[in-house]
Amino acid sequence: MANSLDNNPPHEVVIVGGGFGGLYAAKALAKAPVNVTLIDKRNFHLFQPLLYQVATGTLSPADISSPLRSVLSKSKNTQVLLGSVDDIDPQAQKVLVDGEAIPYDTLIVATGAKHSYFGKDDWEEFAPGLKTVEDAVEMRRRIFKAFEAAERESDPVKRRAWLTFVIVGGGPTGVELAGAIAELAYKTLKEDFRKIDTSETRILLLEGLDRILPPFAPELSQAAEKSLKELGVIVQTKTLVTNIENDIVTIKQGDDKREIASKTILWAAGVKASPMGKVLAEHTGAELDRAGRVIVEPNLSIKGYDNIFVVGDLANFSHQDGKPLPGVAPVAKQEGEYVAQLIEQRLQGHTLPQFNYNHQGSLAIIGQNTAVVDLGFIKLRGFFAWLFWLIVHIYFLIEFDNKLIVIIQWAWNYITQNRRARLITGAESLIATKFGDNPTYYSSDKIRDTVNV
Amino acid sequence: MANSLDNNPPHEVVIVGGGFGGLYAAKALAKAPVNVTLIDKRNFHLFQPLLYQVATGTLSPADISSPLRSVLSKSKNTQVLLGSVDDIDPQAQKVLVDGEAIPYDTLIVATGAKHSYFGKDDWEEFAPGLKTVEDAVEMRRRIFKAFEAAERESDPVKRRAWLTFVIVGGGPTGVELAGAIAELAYKTLKEDFRKIDTSETRILLLEGLDRILPPFAPELSQAAEKSLKELGVIVQTKTLVTNIENDIVTIKQGDDKREIASKTILWAAGVKASPMGKVLAEHTGAELDRAGRVIVEPNLSIKGYDNIFVVGDLANFSHQDGKPLPGVAPVAKQEGEYVAQLIEQRLQGHTLPQFNYNHQGSLAIIGQNTAVVDLGFIKLRGFFAWLFWLIVHIYFLIEFDNKLIVIIQWAWNYITQNRRARLITGAESLIATKFGDNPTYYSSDKIRDTVNV
Structure with a gap:
């Protein structure tokens, strides 16, 4: 287990995925005394709840997409990296992006889910x-x-x-x-x-x-x-x-x-978790559920790795009423914001009570x-x-x-x-x-x- | 040469291409006593002059595209056919669309141009x-x-x-x-x-x-x-x-x-004419210029075939000042409208003076x-x-x-x-x-x- 949260600044936060979970975590860290690197394969955040309006001819793709760089251009502590994560090394605290090793102190994985055909x-x-x-x-x-x-x-x-x-x-x-x-x-x-x-x-x-x-x-x-x-x-x-x-x-x-x-x-x-769940499981021993989601701790970290967090559709969080939270935007957003807040608290020597999803409807x-x-x-x-x-x-x-x-x-x-x-x-x-x-x-x-x- | 312009109604007008030339011809024929069939490979008209704004991230493709069916939905004499023209038979007065023969009395070819690398x-x-x-x-x-x-x-x-x-x-x-x-x-x-x-x-x-x-x-x-x-x-x-x-x-x-x-x-x-020019030349003996454009008569028809018209970027019209008109939207638009008017006049037993491009700038x-x-x-x-x-x-x-x-x-x-x-x-x-x-x-x-x- 590697915990370097009490190191000298700048504390390096690496976020993988610019969906609701990753982007809201990055936004919430904009004023924190950390360096943020947001890695995504695409150069835009997609407002997925309206994707069906593109599929049926009402909106254009750009209408529901926001360039990540433009959304985060005012967050001077944040850099966006367009690239694809090949691997994660929790011992060396590095993420491998197209062959390049990016070091982290805290890692947030928010790579989401894709559709699943139940084996067919x-x-x-x-x-x-x-x-x-x-x-x-x-x-x-x-x-x-x-x-x-x-x-x-x-x-x-x-x-x-x-x-x-x-x-x-x-x-x-x-x-x-x-x-x-x-x-x-x-x-x-x-x-x-x-x-x-x-x-x-x-x-x-x-x-x-x-x-x-x-x-x-x-x-x-x-x-x-x-x-x-x-x-x-x-x-x-x-x-x-x-x-x-x-x-x-x-x-x-x-x-x-x-x-x-x-x-x-x-x-x-149906949906299943993105392959990053398996990568995490291999390196950290994290448990996956049947849909491939990572079963997380009450604070959204991976058991034994309190500087690795999983948020959004990739996470299976069931510490509220025993059932995993659904894979919807508000869950991802709140999880991303919670982790950002927890990082800030930890830097000041504090912590936070467990994550609690506020279901608004x-x-x-x-x-x-x-x-x-x-x-x-x-x-x-x-x-x-x-x-x-x-x-x-x-x-x-x-x-x-x-x-x-x-x-x-x-x-x-x-x-x-x-x-x-x-x-x-x-x-x-x-x-x-x-x-x-x-x-x-x-x-x-x-x-x-x-x-x- | 086949001329059936004085046949009984409905006079069948077939337009190949839904760019500026073809679409404006179709629109101008909306109230004429003819049947119009507009054939295009795409289901939308593209406002090409603004394409560079899509290429540079200002507009979305749909912002400069209009569904052909929607533009022509009120023209009850007009049908849109999504398909690709394989061949033209000027003797039998038919256009072959994906193997299906579509008869015409008057044909307007407006298939435009594509970019050219001068042989490279x-x-x-x-x-x-x-x-x-x-x-x-x-x-x-x-x-x-x-x-x-x-x-x-x-x-x-x-x-x-x-x-x-x-x-x-x-x-x-x-x-x-x-x-x-x-x-x-x-x-x-x-x-x-x-x-x-x-x-x-x-x-x-x-x-x-x-x-x-x-x-x-x-x-x-x-x-x-x-x-x-x-x-x-x-x-x-x-x-x-x-x-x-x-x-x-x-x-x-x-x-x-x-x-x-x-x-x-x-x-x-650079641009060169679309391949339809060659097809027309083979069947009608029409002359092509070096860019593959069809050299047209003063009324935009093909020599010897006064019921076949070529308009827009595919046409080489040089009866005004000796130089071919440029491949721009206003030329195509005016040519399409001229041919539509000529068809209407002919149905009433009249004709029109030669086409004259009104250059507005x-x-x-x-x-x-x-x-x-x-x-x-x-x-x-x-x-x-x-x-x-x-x-x-x-x-x-x-x-x-x-x-x-x-x-x-x-x-x-x-x-x-x-x-x-x-x-x-x-x-x-x-x-x-x-x-x-x-x-x-x-x-x-x-x-x-x-x-x-």
């Missing part, structure tokens, strides 16, 4: 998830390409598959994607096509448990399901996905097995004018929940530099019902228009499409 | 051009990656190469890129780095002729050069690029040959508060030229759906001096951070960097 990694090709800007642009490409392909398809069975969207996972991301695609199909694109009627689009939201939005109170899950149904989404709970291949989703409902033909399958079902937006908000003591749905969602998100965005643009974009979309950012771009965008050559196209006789609409 | 296609890898959204995102990636790499580089020679930007071509795009990168380096990023001083950045603008902005009056070229120099750009006229490889640009100035070590070389030097922006404007009868420079540039571009954007956002972005950047859209994204963005492994890195002893700063 071959599903990823057919059902992309939503964690990065590139994921969102790929999802956007698939969604808008599907309508284009349907417009050019004369075979009604194939056209139906192009106009069928399946979203796997009924958590907030799945609900938000389903609601946004419904508004796209039934409102935004209504006048845009000549051969297809986009109101024939089917949007299926599949959830394994008996209700969507499991972290919310049951009455809010019901309200959300009702709102989604009013928007035109087909919600299927107690539905397990048993296979995904060749544009066919196989589902299991009780003893029933069914196949759904869909060209656009979106994954919003759960929010999910369903569509224009409708959302659900669970603050525990008060539960909102419909218009007031939507307004609350809006204010909270604007408040969070204000802390960076994006608020103005996003507010204008939202206002603009609200008034015009349009979505400007619906570009089909990227490496595959040109070949993608060659619909006829699609090698993964199913043969139509293979389809038993028995889900009722 | 291997330069493209080292010196990307700026024609598509993907080009702009790639250019943005290279520009911002260069500063990041410089920050991590300890060898002063290599760091100097990362901080040297070479722009080949002193036309409007080259001037605009050089000015924008100067503002980035000397203003926007000034506070963002800890190890490098971005004011040490060198930006070289290379032009083969004896002055930059050759289409402008000589005194405006001088004014632009002066403004660029004030911004910190090194302008080198009468400078030929003889080779580009391994991050080294070889230039020839008179009898002098010099090498410049630069990790970021941007191409703004040339504009180029250099930086904040400074531009050059050549309206022939009046020449502006400095702040008033900049204001004029702003008003003209906002006016053009108003015709689509983007004005509000772009104005807000500009106002925001103007006030804060920040650029929000500086994301390093795309397939290469993650490997790109592995600077050490860059296989094309030059060996420093190969460098004879003799350009004075």
Whole structure:
């Protein structure tokens, strides 16, 4: 164990990851008598809760991204390093970044999570998830390409598959994607096509448990399901996905097995911790949970290494009510800020009581004018929940530099019902228009499409 | 020759390409008694004159793109087809789109141009051009990656190469890129780095002729050069690029040959017509000029085929003053509108006098508060030229759906001096951070960097 917290200044704090956990730790240390090095593979912080709006053509990636250097440019004790961490040496107190050793006195690891297919990694090709800007642009490409392909398809069975969207996972991301695609199909694109009627689009939201939005109170899950149904989404709970291949989703409902033909399958079902968890476990003996998260001490450090902290989605903190805290932005943010404060206290010879998460509520937006908000003591749905969602998100965005643009974009979309950012771009965008050559196209006789609409 | 203009309605107009030429033709035909099919490989119209602002991190791709379907959704006689034209059959009057034959009575070809390396296609890898959204995102990636790499580089020679930007071509795009990168380096990023001083950045603008902005009056070229120099750009006229490889640009100035070590070389030097010119030439015997453009009749049709028109950058129209019209948006727009009008007139048994381009002026922006404007009868420079540039571009954007956002972005950047859209994204963005492994890195002893700063 290496503890050099009472050394001479400058005390070197190295933070790995510029998500909510890492960035808020760095910001909270801006005035502390320490040197901070924030390492990230990307040059921007991503406001992940709004990523679904990029995937569905409302916002541009830059609208929900803040250059890390610009956010931290006034923190003169902080340097940003664009690079990828290969390894960590807790004995020598060094982090290896692209071959270069960066020494630390205190290390904060905040590398987050990525989507998980529960061991079925071959599903990823057919059902992309939503964690990065590139994921969102790929999802956007698939969604808008599907309508284009349907417009050019004369075979009604194939056209139906192009106009069928399946979203796997009924958590907030799945609900938000389903609601946004419904508004796209039934409102935004209504006048845009000549051969297809986009109101024939089917949007299926599949959830394994008996209700969507499991972290919310049951009455809010019901309200959300009702709102989604009013928007035109087909919600299927107690539905397990048993296979995904060749544009066919196989589902299991009780003893029933069914196949759904869909060209656009979106994954919003599960996450696992980033590989840095394993690296930490190897070097420190830290215990990992089943999702690969590092089980942390009450002060978010690793057992036996009180100068190594893990915050955000990579951490499994269960010292509050026995259950691990959820992988959401407010948890990461509070954890990052707690560790920053603890470092400052330690430098003055003090310490802090254990971390305590202050849960302020759960929010999910369903569509224009409708959302659900669970603050525990008060539960909102419909218009007031939507307004609350809006204010909270604007408040969070204000802390960076994006608020103005996003507010204008939202206002603009609200008034015009349009979505400007619906570009089909990227490496595959040109070949993608060659619909006829699609090698993964199913043969139509293979389809038993028995889900009722 | 096939002319079916006096057939029974509906008269089928097929337009290939949704740039300025094609889109304005389609818009002008919205109320004509014809059916219009607009075919494009992309689902959006791109406002190319502002592409350099995407490449330099001011705007997002969606800010300068308008979904074609959304622009044309109110034109009920118009359908948009997302697809790629393989061939044209002027005898059968059909266009082949991904294997599907689309019949036409009148055909408008407006597939534009792409950048040209004057036969040195291997330069493209080292010196990307700026024609598509993907080009702009790639250019943005290279520009911002260069500063990041410089920050991590300890060898002063290599760091100097990362901080040297070479722009080949002193036309409007080259001037605009050089000015924008100067503002980035000397203003926007000034506070963002800890190890490098971005004011040490060198930006070289290379032009083969004896002055930059050759289409402008000589005194405006001088004014632009002066403004660029004030911004910190090194302008080198009468400078030929003889080779580009391994991050080294070889230039020839008179009898002098010099090498410049630069990790970021941007191409703004030449364009050639899109391959559709060759297809047309094969089938109709149309003559092409050296840049591959189709030499058109005074009414923009192809000789011998008065129902096939070529407009925009693909057309060589030289019936006005003997010189071909330049490849700029106003020419394409007026040509598209002229052909639309001619089609309407013909349907009523009339015709039109030859096309006449109404040149309204040339504009180029250099930086904040400074531009050059050549309206022939009046020449502006400095702040008033900049204001004029702003008003003209906002006016053009108003015709689509983007004005509000772009104005807000500009106002925001103007006030804060920040650029929000500086994301390093795309397939290469993650490997790109592995600077050490860059296989094309030059060996420093190969460098004879003799350009004075």
